[in-house]
Amino acid sequence: MTNTLRVSNQPGTAHHAPSRRAPSATAQQTPTPRAPTWLGALRALLNRAAQPITAAAVAITIAAATPQHARADGPAEYPYSVVATTGMVADIVKQVVGDKANVQALMGQGVDPHLYKPTRGDVAAILQADVVFYSGLMLEGRMTDTFVKAARRGKPVYPVTELVDESFLLEPKGFAGHWDPHVWMDVQAWSRCVQAVAVAVAQFDPSHAEHYQANAAAYRRQLETLDAYAKRAIASIPQEQRVLVTAHDAFNYFARAYNIQVLGIQGISTESEAGLADIRKLVDFIVQTKVKAVFVESSVSDKNVKALIEGAKHSEHNVTIGGELFSDAMGPADSYEGTYIGMIDHNVTTITRALGGEAPPQGMQGKLKANHP
Numbered sequence: 001m002t003n004t005l006r007v008s009n010q011p012g013t014a015h016h017a018p019s020r021r022a023p024s025a026t027a028q029q030t031p032t033p034r035a036p037t038w039l040g041a042l043r044a045l046l047n048r049a050a051q052p053i054t055a056a057a058v059a060i061t062i063a064a065a066t067p068q069h070a071r072a073d074g075p076a077e078y079p080y081s082v083v084a085t086t087g088m089v090a091d092i093v094k095q096v097v098g099d100k101a102n103v104q105a106l107m108g109q110g111v112d113p114h115l116y117k118p119t120r121g122d123v124a125a126i127l128q129a130d131v132v133f134y135s136g137l138m139l140e141g142r143m144t145d146t147f148v149k150a151a152r153r154g155k156p157v158y159p160v161t162e163l164v165d166e167s168f169l170l171e172p173k174g175f176a177g178h179w180d181p182h183v184w185m186d187v188q189a190w191s192r193c194v195q196a197v198a199v200a201v202a203q204f205d206p207s208h209a210e211h212y213q214a215n216a217a218a219y220r221r222q223l224e225t226l227d228a229y230a231k232r233a234i235a236s237i238p239q240e241q242r243v244l245v246t247a248h249d250a251f252n253y254f255a256r257a258y259n260i261q262v263l264g265i266q267g268i269s270t271e272s273e274a275g276l277a278d279i280r281k282l283v284d285f286i287v288q289t290k291v292k293a294v295f296v297e298s299s300v301s302d303k304n305v306k307a308l309i310e311g312a313k314h315s316e317h318n319v320t321i322g323g324e325l326f327s328d329a330m331g332p333a334d335s336y337e338g339t340y341i342g343m344i345d346h347n348v349t350t351i352t353r354a355l356g357g358e359a360p361p362q363g364m365q366g367k368l369k370a371n372h373p
């Protein structure tokens, strides 16, 4: 398994992006500052011969300028701090680090990562964290500068999707040479990212490499169960109804993994507007194939989906909203839907039930909200 991972061996550098990938926060060309800055400060202080130098002044200078953690020896203290961008990334990192680190997610429920601009607080959190994880493949397109800045300072910054083998990545038509960033929609592909996280944190904290590996292995076994549930549930939808129409193109990996046709109104990123022509084409398709339900997404406006439903009505075909899916953000924090497993369970169960397949109303392990459709 590990031979398919291409995690940078250089702590403090982001993973090298191959040329076909969109430019991302890869500051790998920037040498990690090897000479500690405090040494320079100390030298400057010692060189000020005209002034009296006290031991206390030297100590203060070192304390102020010494990097908080000497990475070669791992974290200075536990729990160390990790900042992650989306909830999906934060969740897999939490599973891997266990009690060794505190993991903070910058983007909560309903937040669209394609459009998200980091706040000053986010930038500060990233620069203060011991390790930073983001999803990558340009998902967080407006945060790139911040990742570069952090990597240039020698901070370990890892794009989880770019750590997996390219054979797991999709480059759908019309994406003009960009990889599809929505890798978490294929549970097996996301499971690869879990393993990549384990390798990455072990670089930062080698003394707990085995702990991280064991946590990752246990979590990946849970993901195998989830993947099997998704395959079984989606396969129970009658073949001619196995069509997923959603607000934006987040489900290509889901389509590949679970054998369902997928159509998104908006393109790969919510930054591109859906044109009227796109909507009309989709209405024709829905009417012709008698699609029963279309889906809204928690992190994308539902106005296009509503336009679809109206359009179909004009052609005397009734299509309903099959439910709300979690595409680029998870459900509420501290809820089952606010975990990666809960998010996928919710999506699979919602899609399956709305399109005439068989799935328990409360999902794979009876944990979905009781009022689930």
Ligand SMILES: [Zn+2]
Binding pocket: 114, 182, 248, 249, 250, 268, 269, 270, 327, 328
């Ligand atoms: Zn998206």
